[in-house]
Amino acid sequence: MAAWFRYLLAGCTIAAVGFLIAPPAHSQESVVVRAKLIPGEVPTDPAAPIWNTIQATEFAMSPQVHWQKRIGSVTVKSVKVRGVHNNKQIAFMVEYADPTQDPADAAALEFMVGDKKAHFAHGQPMGQVEGGPVNIWYWRNDAPAAADMSAMGFGTLKKQAQQDVQAKGVWKDEKTKITFKERKQSLRKDPKGELVKDPKTGDPVVDEETKVVEQEVSGVWRVVFTRALTTTDKEDVQIQTGTFPNVAFAVWDGKKLDSGDLKESGSQKAVSSWWYINAEPPPDYSIYFYGLLAVVLAAGVEFVIIRKVKKGQPA
Numbered sequence: 638m639a640a641w642f643r644y645l646l647a648g649c650t651i652a653a654v655g656f657l658i659a660p661p662a663h664s665q666e667s668v669v670v671r672a673k674l675i676p677g678e679v680p681t682d683p684a685a686p687i688w689n690t691i692q693a694t695e696f697a698m699s700p701q702v703h704w705q706k707r708i709g710s711v712t713v714k715s716v717k718v719r720g721v722h723n724n725k726q727i728a729f730m731v732e733y734a735d736p737t738q739d740p741a742d743a744a745a746l747e748f749m750v751g752d753k754k755a756h757f758a759h760g761q762p763m764g765q766v767e768g769g770p771v772n773i774w775y776w777r778n779d780a781p782a783a784a785d786m787s788a789m790g791f792g793t794l795k796k797q798a799q800q801d802v803q804a805k806g807v808w809k810d811e812k813t814k815i816t817f818k819e820r821k822q823s824l825r826k827d828p829k830g831e832l833v834k835d836p837k838t839g840d841p842v843v844d845e846e847t848k849v850v851e852q853e854v855s856g857v858w859r860v861v862f863t864r865a866l867t868t869t870d871k872e873d874v875q876i877q878t879g880t881f882p883n884v885a886f887a888v889w890d891g892k893k894l895d896s897g898d899l900k901e902s903g904s905q906k907a908v909s910s911w912w913y914i915n916a917e918p919p920p921d922y923s924i925y926f927y928g929l930l931a932v933v934l935a936a937g938v939e940f941v942i943i944r945k946v947k948k949g950q951p952a
Contacts, residue, residue, distance in 0.1 A: 672720030741891025748874035
């Protein structure tokens with residue numbers, strides 16, 4: 638067999654193998670909640686065994702400081718989020734550490750709706766972000782049902798007429814490990830020990846040190862949100878498989894203080910910035926078809942050339 642043909646055949650084989658190998662996983666694992674495609678019904682119970690088989694993505698939480706009333710520190714430092722879907726329904730489990738179970742404990746998922754870039758603070762226009770509608774899935778421990786809500790800026794939060802979201806939360810007194818970023822601020826001083834001031838504003842210069850902290854804590858909330866991937870409500874986020882819609886998270890520690898006030902409520906809460914979700918698309922079996930086709934073509938070329946060589950014809 639001619640040497641050039643062996644190279645041709647090797648190239649066809651490599652191409653076929655390339656078709657048969659699945660594409661690599663998305664590299665941004667740390668910023669994407671991957672909702673795995675599963676057979677059967679999606680789990681609505683936080684204690685369902687399937688959740689133990691789904692990889693979680695952990696997101697840092699921080700105090701809400703964008704509008705009044707602000708809060709300086711929050712109980713929840715991070716959330717772990719898992720997702721599954723069955724091509725019809727989608728479910729997200731939000732897990733976070735909270736040392737006490739309180740009636741006013743709450744959690745929410747927020748999604749952009751449409752093409753406008755909304756700020757995660759209820760879609761409020763800010764700086765270079767023009768603002769836009771957001772869809773919020775809200776759960777509270779003492780509420781009889783989840784709330785499907787919409788907003789487009791501060792003071793516009795409302796409950797939708799069409800309620801499409803369900804949620805269930807379970808709290809357990811168990812230990813868990815959390816990972817979060819701890820920020821420490823300090824006023825900069827010169828070698829003489831005097832405060833360094835900004836030459837333009839005259840304000841003291843603040844240095845910030847950030848480090849990753851891992852802690853073991855007791856008390857865990859697990860809250861499962863479920864909804865259809867798509868709905869008939871134009872105020873809802875419509876989740877298409879294979880896409881990367883934006884998502885943000887919020888959590889409230891509803892512990893009652895000695896003053897009678899709640900530790901966190903309303904705008905006083907722990908929040909994340911925008912991240913992403915990805916509902917795993919159904920398998921694309923066409924790659925196997927094209928791989929098989931490449932193998933068949935390679936075999937056909939080999940057969941034709943061998944016949945010509947046997948008959949003494951030039952290949």
